[in-house]
Amino acid sequence: MLSTHLPALQVVLPLASAPVCLLLRHPRHAWACALTISWLVLAIAVMLVQQVAATGTISYAIGAWATPWGIEYRIDMAGALMILVVATIGAVVLPFAGRSIQQEIRKKHSGLFYTCFLLCLAGLLGIVVTGDAFNLFVFLEISSLSSYVLISLGCTRRALTAAFQYLVMGTIGATFILIGVGLLYMLTGTLNMVDISQRLTEVADTRTIRVAFAFVTVGVSIKLALFPLHLWLPNAYTFAPSVVSAFFAATATKVGIYVLLRLFFTVFGIGFSFVAMHVGEIMMLLAAAAMMVASLVAIFQNNVKRMLAYSSVAQIGYIILGISLASRDGVAAGMIHLFNHALIKCALFLSLGCIFLRLGSVELQDMRGLAKRMPWTMAAFVAGGLSLIGLPLTSGFISKWYLVGAALTDGYWPLAVLILLSSLLALIYIWRVVETAYFQVPGAGMPLVKEAPASMLIPAWLLIGANFYIGVDASLVSGIAHQAAGILIEQGVR
Amino acid sequence: MSELLGHYNYWIVIVLMMTGFYIVIARPNLIKKVIGLFIFQTSVFIFFISIAKVEGGTAPIIEEGISVYSNPLPHVLILTAIVVGLATTALGLALVVRIREAYGTINEDDIHVQDEER
Amino acid sequence: MENLINDVLLGLLMITGFAIVRMKSLLGVTMLTSIYSLLSASLFVVLDAVDVALTEAAIGAGIATVLMVATVALTTDEEKVPRHTPLLPLLVVMATGAALIYGTLDMPHHGDPLAPAHRYVADSYLHDSPVEIGVPNVVTSVLASYRGYDTLGEVTVIFTAAAGVLALLGYRTRGRNIEAAGIRKQVVLRVIAKLFFPLILLFALYVQFHGDYGPGGGFQAGVIFATGFILYALAFGLGTAQRLIPSQLLRILAAAGVLIYAAVGLESMLLGGKFLEYRVLADDPIAGQHLGILLIELGVGITVASVMLIIYYGFVSRRH
C-alpha cells in the first residue's frame, strides 16, 4: 500500500522534516535527523528505481486530480536515474557533514544548515519528479533559495558576494523560465508537460512558441551553468562550505541538465528543438567552448577548489555535448557521464573538505608535501583526478569511451579530438596538484597535520570505490542510461 | 492595424520587464539590483495577469447571474510567484546587509576592487 | 472605460519604472517601488485578479517596502554613479525585449475570450469547481485543492526565506527597551497604532476565513497579520513587540504551519487517498474538501505571518 505513495513521499519526507530540523536545538540532533532522513530518501529512491524498472513509467496524481487539472508526478527511467544520483549523494555527503560543518560553520547556525540542506534536497528531488511545468518552477525556487543560504554560510566574506551573485543570476534564470512557461500556457492552455507536448503540435510553428523555447532554454542554462552563463559557479563553489560544494557539484547542475533533457525531448520534441530551432548545433558549439576554455582557465587557478569548479564547467560541457548529438547513443553517453561525474566530483570535493579541515586552506602553495601527512586523502584525490582525466579502469574512461563512440558514429570526428584535447588539459591541472602534494617539500613554517578522521574519509572512499567499480563493470549504469535515453528519444520523435 | 491594437498592451508590459532587467544587470549598487529584480518580477506578474483577462469578464468568484469570468489559473500561479518573489527579495536584502558589514560598501565595483587586493 | 484605466495605469507604471532607473537616492527609489506596487495592484483589479491585487498590495506596498527601507537604513542611501558605460547591459536588454516583442506577434489578442489559455483547463475549473469543491472563489479552490501541491511548495519557499534570514541576520532579543523612550512623546502615533492594531488583526482573521467566498486566504491574511505587529513594533518599539511575540515562539509557529500543511497531506494518504486528497478527510467529499482547504489555509496563514515577523525582527534588530 505504501509503495504506491513512494513518488510523493520521496519529496515530502525531506520537505516536511526540514521544519522539524529547525526546531531541534542541539546541532547533533539536527545532524542525526538530517542523516536519518537522507538515508530514508535513498531507500525510497532505490525502491522507486526498482518499481520503474519493473513496471515502466510511474504516474502519481497529487490530490487525485486527473492530469491536466491537478499536478502529476511522473517518473520514467531517466528520472529514476536522476533521483538515484541526488539521493545517493545526499546520503553520502551527510555523514561527512557532521565533522566538517562543526569546524566550518558557527554552532548556532548548524541547525539552520541542516534545515536548508533538507530543503535543497527536497527541491532538487521535486524538480526531477514533477510532471508539471509550473510546479517545476516552484521546486526550482525551493532548491535555489536554500542553495543561496547554504553558500552564504561559507567562512569568508566572499561567500556572501558569491551567494548574492548566484541569487541575482539564479533569479534572472528562474524569471526567464517563468516567462517561457507563461508563453507556453498562453498557446496551449495547460501546464502538464506531457499535455503541453501533445497540444504543442498544432501551434509549434508560431513565433510565440519559438520565443518560449528560447526563454526556457536560457533560463535553465543559467541554472546548469552552461558556458558562457556559468559566471556564478566558480565563486559559489569556491567559497561555499566544503560539504555544500561537494553536494552542489554532484547534484544541482546535474538536475539542471535533466530539466534541459525533459524540455528538449519530452516537452518540445526532437523535431522542434533540434530540427526547427537548431539547438543541437548551438549546444554543441557552447559545449566545445566550455570544454576548452574552462579547462584552460582551470590550469591557471591556485585555489584547488576554484580549479575543480572550472573543471565542473568543462565537464558540464561533455554532458551537453552528448545530449546535443540528439541520438540514442549520444544522450546515453551524456547521462553516463552525468552519473559518473557526479560521483567523481563529489569525491574530489570531499577530499578537499578533508584537506580544508586540517589545513584551513585549499591553496596550492599550502599543500606542498601533503601526501606524506594525509596519504589517504591525497590518494582519494589522485584516484578521483585519474577518473577526471579518463584513464582506463576508471568511470571517467567509460563515459569518455561512450562519448567518443557516439560522436564518431554521427561523423563528428573533430569532437572526438576535442574530447581528447580537453582530457589532456585535465591531466595538466590534476598533475599540478599531484606534483605539489607528492614531490614538493613542505615549507618551514607549515603545520604538522594529521590524517582526516574516518567519518570524512569513508564517504569519499565509498564514492571512489563506486567509481572504480563502474570503471571495471559499467553494464548496470550503461544499461539504465541506454534504456532512459531510448525512452527520451522515443518521446522526442513523434 | 488590428494586430497593433491587440498587442500593444503586451508591448508596454515587455518594456516594464526590460526596465527591471536593465536595472539588475546595469547597476552596480546591490540594493538597486534587488529592487531591479523586484520590478522585473512584478512586471512578469502583470504579463501573466494580462494573459488571464477575458474581455467583458469579471473576477473568478462564482456568483448568480454572471456568466463570463476571467481565467483563474494565472491568478493562482502569480499568487505563488509573488510569494517566491518576496522570499527572494528578503534573502537578497539580508545578503546586502551582511555584505555591507563585511566590506563597508554595497557597490559591486568597490567590492571587486577589495576582492582583487587580497 | 476599463481599457482606458488600464492604459493610463500602464503608462504611469512605465514612467515610474524609468524614474527608478534614474533616481540616485535609494530611499526615494524605495518609495517609487512602493508606488510601482500600488499601481500594479490597481491594474490587477482592473484585470479582474482581485486575489492577486490583495497580495501585491500587502507585499509590495507593505512588507517589501518596509524591508527595503530597513536595508537602506543599515547600509547607505546614495547610489554611486556607475564607473563603466552600460553599453553591454543595454544591448542584452534590447535583444531580450526584441525577442519578446517578436513572440507577441503570434499571440492571441489581449482579452480574447477564444484564446487557448481560457478554453481548456481554466474553463473546466470554472464549470466544475462549484460542484467538485463547492467554494465560490475559484482562485481559492484551484490554489488550495487542484494545485494544492504548488501551495505547499510556496509555503516551503517562504519558510526557506525565514531560515535564510535567520542564518544571515539572526536576531537578538533586546534587554533594554531603547526605542520606547524616544517614542513616548509621539502621542498621535501611539493612539493611532493602538486603534489600528486590533482592527488590522480582526481584518486579518476576516481575510483568512472569508477567502472561500471573496478575495483573500491564508497568505494574504498572514501578511496582514504580520503588518499589524510591524505597526505595533514601529509604534511601541521592537522590545515591546518581542515581549508580545517572542522570537522563539515565531520559530515554532513558522515550522508548525508547514507541518500542518504536510500533515493534512499525509493524513489523507493514511485514510486511503492520494497525497493532499481532501475528499477522504470527511464522509462527504465536499465537506472533506472544505475541511482540507480550511486546514491548509490555516497552515499557510500561520507560517506566513510568523515568517514575515522573523524577517522583520531580523532586519530591525541588526546593528552596526
Add this chain to the structure above:
Amino acid sequence: MFIAVSSVILIAIAVGLVRAIRGPSLYDRVLAANMIGTLTVLMVAILGFMTGRPEFLDIALVYVLISFVSTLAVLRVHNPGAGTTASSVKGSGEQ
C-alpha cells in the same frame, strides 16, 4: 459618472507621481506615495462599483491599513532633524 470620477482620480495619481519623482526632499516623496496609496483605495472602490461587484471593497480596506505602515517605517528611519536620536528611534539607525 464613473468616467468622470476615475479620470479625476487618475489625474490626481499622475500629479502625485510627478511629486514623487521630482522630490526634492524625501518628505515630498513619502507624502506623494501616501497620497497615491489613498487614491488607489478610491480607485479600487470605484472599480468595484463600476463592474457591479462592490464586495471588492475588501481590497481597498487592506490598502488603507497597510499603506500607513510603510509610510511610518520610512519616517521612523529617516529623521535627519532629530540628529543622533534617529538611530536610537529605529534601533538600527543610519551610519
